Amino acid sequence: DTGVSQDPRHKITKRGQNVTFRCDPISEHNRLYWYRQTLGQGPEFLTYFQNEAQLEKSRLLSDRFSAERPKGSFSTLEIQRTEQGDSAMYLCASSFTVQGEKLFFGSGTQLSVL
C-alpha cells in the first residue's frame, strides 16, 4: 500500500480565512478518521466516515468545521473563518473494517493561523 497521504503538509493562513485540507486514505480502506493534535498533547478525535457516510462528529467539531468524503475515497476537511485556536496538526487515518482496530495515520497537515 502507498500509505495515507495528506495535502498540504503545511498551511499558514490569516485569521478569518477559510482553509481546506485533503486526505487520501489507503485505497481499500472503507473507514476514514480525522484527528487534531496540538503541541504537547495527544491526538483528539474529530470525526469519522464509513465509505461516504459521516457516522460521528466530536463536540470539538464546531459549525465552522465541515468534512466530506463524497465518493467514499478521499476526504476534505474545511475550516471556515479560521481562529488562532485552530492552529494545530490535523491528522487523517484510515482502516479496513475487518481489521478496524488498526489505524494507519498520515503525516498530517500543520495549520498555523496568524
Added chain:
Amino acid sequence: AQSVTQPDIHITVSEGASLELRCNYSYGATPYLFWYVQSPGQGLQLLLKYFSGDTLVQGIKGFEAEFKRSQSSFNLRKPSVHWSDAAEYFCAVGAGGTSYGKLTFGQGTILTVHP
C-alpha cells in the same frame, strides 16, 4: 467518559537499558488499549494492541505491554532500547464496537536515548 494518563512527559534512557512507559486509563467496561509511536515528520504507527485474552501482548520492534485490570494500567516495556527508538509514544483507549477507531489518546511520553 474514557481518559488516558501518561504520567511521564519525558524519559531519558541509555542505549541498551530497559524501558517502561506508564499508562493509566479510565473506562467503564473492558477497554481496547493501544500504544502508538510517532517520529518527527511521520504518522503515528501502531506498536501493539490489547482487546482480550492474554494480558501480556507482544508488538513490533521488540515492544510488549501488560494489561493490569486491577491497576487500570497498560505499561509499555522493552528490554533493551536502541537509539532508533527515540520518538514520542502515545497510549490510547478505544470503545470498541462500531466505534473502534475512535480513540482517546494520552498526552504522550517523549523518549530520548543517550548513546
